[in-house]
Every structure is written in C-alpha cells, then in structure tokens.
Amino acid sequence: MIDHVRDLASVREATDRLLTAVAKLDNGAVAEASRLPGWTRGHLLTHIARNADALGNVLRGLPMYVSGEARDADIDSGAGRPLDAQLADLRESADRLMETAGAVDDWTRTVTLRNGVTDAAARIPFRRLTEVALHHVDLGIGYELADLPDDLLGREIDYLAQRFSGHADLPSVTVTATDGRQWHTGRADGRAVTLTGTAPALLGWLAGRGDRGAGLETGGAPLPALPPL
The missing domain is CATH 1.20.120.450 (dinb family like domain)
Structure with a gap:
C-alpha cells in the first residue's frame, strides 16, 4: 500500500x-x-x-x-x-x-x-x-546499491518488475532474491528464466546499474536483455 x-x-x-x-x-x-x-x-x-x-x-x-x-x-x-x-x-x-x-x-x-x-x-x-x-x-x-535500505530495495524491484510485466520484448522471468522474496516480470507466456541473486544485484539488473546482472544465477540460460526503461 x-x-x-x-x-x-x-x-x-x-x-x-x-x-x-x-x-x-x-x-x-x-x-x-x-x-x-x-x-x-x-x-x-x-x-x-x-x-x-x-x-x-x-x-x-x-x-x-x-x-x-x-x-x-x-x-x-x-x-x-x-x-x-x-x-x-x-x-x-x-x-x-x-x-x-x-x-x-x-x-x-x-x-x-x-x-x-x-x-x-x-x-x-x-x-x-x-x-x-x-x-x-x-x-x-x-x-552503492547494497547500501540502500532493504525496504527500498524490495519496493523498487517490485516497481520495476511491474513496469516490465507483459513487455513483448522480454521473456518470462522469475526474479528470486537469496532471502526468498520473489517477483515475476516479462511476458506471461513461455518457460520462465529464473534469475537468482541478492536484492542489490537484482535491482542492478532491473535498473541498469552496477554490473547489470553479471553476478546473477540464471540456471545456464542467457541473461535476458531488458528493454529501455
């Protein structure tokens, strides 16, 4: 809320x-x-x-x-x-x-x-x-991103995940933080790519900051390229 x-x-x-x-x-x-x-x-x-x-x-x-x-x-x-x-x-x-x-x-x-x-x-x-x-x-x-308050990290990940939700140029993605929080973004169809990492790393990928997802686990799949914000 x-x-x-x-x-x-x-x-x-x-x-x-x-x-x-x-x-x-x-x-x-x-x-x-x-x-x-x-x-x-x-x-x-x-x-x-x-x-x-x-x-x-x-x-x-x-x-x-x-x-x-x-x-x-x-x-x-x-x-x-x-x-x-x-x-x-x-x-x-x-x-x-x-x-x-x-x-x-x-x-x-x-x-x-x-x-x-x-x-x-x-x-x-x-x-x-x-x-x-x-x-x-x-x-x-x-x-750095890791210095952001944890609540803000989660809310901004949620905001950006919603912003990319349904985007035709992004495959279905399940975003999972190492603390168990989870978000979904991208297209609703197709097999989801699962990205796992710390909340700062996940936000870095979504917001185009830091190493832009280089430290995330993808289960062997290529890291999805995000469309422009």
Missing part, C-alpha cells in the same frame, strides 16, 4: 544522506564523470535538484517540465557550478518540494508526469525517493 507520509519521511532521510556525502566533495570532484554516460557529477546534481522542482510542478497540477529541451538546457547550464552552489540548489529545491507536498490536500488524485505518464499523487514521494537514492549511487562517491 502506498504511504506518502512514510515516503516523505524517507525522502528527507535520503536527501540528508545525499547532502552529507556531497558536502565532502570539492569542485574538482563535482566536475568529474558520474556513472551515467555523458554526465559529470555536476550534471547529475543539477538533475536531482531540477527533478525536485519538476515533481513539485506535478503536485501543483502544472506540466512537469516546460519541454524536454528546456529540461536538458537547465541541466547543462547548471552542471559547471561549484560545489557550494550545487549544495545550495540541492537543499533549497528539496525544501521547496517538501513545502509543496505539505500543502497537498488530495493525495488520491491522478497526476501527469512526462510524456503523458500518469500516476497517483500519493506515489510521487516514492518516485522522489528512488530518484534521490539511485542517483546517489550514480555519483560514484562510495554509496
């Missing part, structure tokens, strides 16, 4: 964790490459800040971004800023999002994100939580 109150509290914790980690960097580290192809850490930090503003727009019933081009231009223009400016932007944009969330009076309504995607308003805090947590990993500064 979606619990936006719990998720907002988790967003605060994840944001504080990110701010504490980023504050230990210097201007040179901000300019270095992140784990996302073509993006420096400055690009990624700017994106996290602009995502907070974009989700605030969503909660207010406004377009998430003016346009895809404007979104990309904002990230490019902010990428080269020094550490102190990046930190201030991260903190202030996060505060604005929390202020907007605090004014929401109907969390049951449907909201619109990018490209016409719709979701329940109550799921926006979870979307923000995964954005902050996964991009913290993408910074490549010592925070």
Whole structure:
C-alpha cells in the first residue's frame, strides 16, 4: 500500500544522506564523470535538484517540465557550478518540494508526469525517493546499491518488475532474491528464466546499474536483455 507520509519521511532521510556525502566533495570532484554516460557529477546534481522542482510542478497540477529541451538546457547550464552552489540548489529545491507536498490536500488524485505518464499523487514521494537514492549511487562517491535500505530495495524491484510485466520484448522471468522474496516480470507466456541473486544485484539488473546482472544465477540460460526503461 502506498504511504506518502512514510515516503516523505524517507525522502528527507535520503536527501540528508545525499547532502552529507556531497558536502565532502570539492569542485574538482563535482566536475568529474558520474556513472551515467555523458554526465559529470555536476550534471547529475543539477538533475536531482531540477527533478525536485519538476515533481513539485506535478503536485501543483502544472506540466512537469516546460519541454524536454528546456529540461536538458537547465541541466547543462547548471552542471559547471561549484560545489557550494550545487549544495545550495540541492537543499533549497528539496525544501521547496517538501513545502509543496505539505500543502497537498488530495493525495488520491491522478497526476501527469512526462510524456503523458500518469500516476497517483500519493506515489510521487516514492518516485522522489528512488530518484534521490539511485542517483546517489550514480555519483560514484562510495554509496552503492547494497547500501540502500532493504525496504527500498524490495519496493523498487517490485516497481520495476511491474513496469516490465507483459513487455513483448522480454521473456518470462522469475526474479528470486537469496532471502526468498520473489517477483515475476516479462511476458506471461513461455518457460520462465529464473534469475537468482541478492536484492542489490537484482535491482542492478532491473535498473541498469552496477554490473547489470553479471553476478546473477540464471540456471545456464542467457541473461535476458531488458528493454529501455
């Protein structure tokens, strides 16, 4: 069940964790490459800040971004800023999002994100939580998938497994964590490929992070290639 109150509290914790980690960097580290192809850490930090503003727009019933081009231009223009400016932007944009969330009076309504995607308003805090947590990993500064809270690992695996469920370009896949949790994704027909591994490794495969499934057991079958998110 979606619990936006719990998720907002988790967003605060994840944001504080990110701010504490980023504050230990210097201007040179901000300019270095992140784990996302073509993006420096400055690009990624700017994106996290602009995502907070974009989700605030969503909660207010406004377009998430003016346009895809404007979104990309904002990230490019902010990428080269020094550490102190990046930190201030991260903190202030996060505060604005929390202020907007605090004014929401109907969390049951449907909201619109990018490209016409719709979701329940109550799921926006979870979307923000995964954005902050996964991009913290993408910074490549010592925070890894294995450091994510276990509850978040399971919920994000569940979310991505559902997102790929029924996808014609993905065979039937049974995803089994070493702790016994299990999910199903891909096509409903055909013999299922069984992937077994730790929850961080499974999330790495589903989210395109880390070694992208290289450590998973497949029972001898080839590792299925995931379609684009």
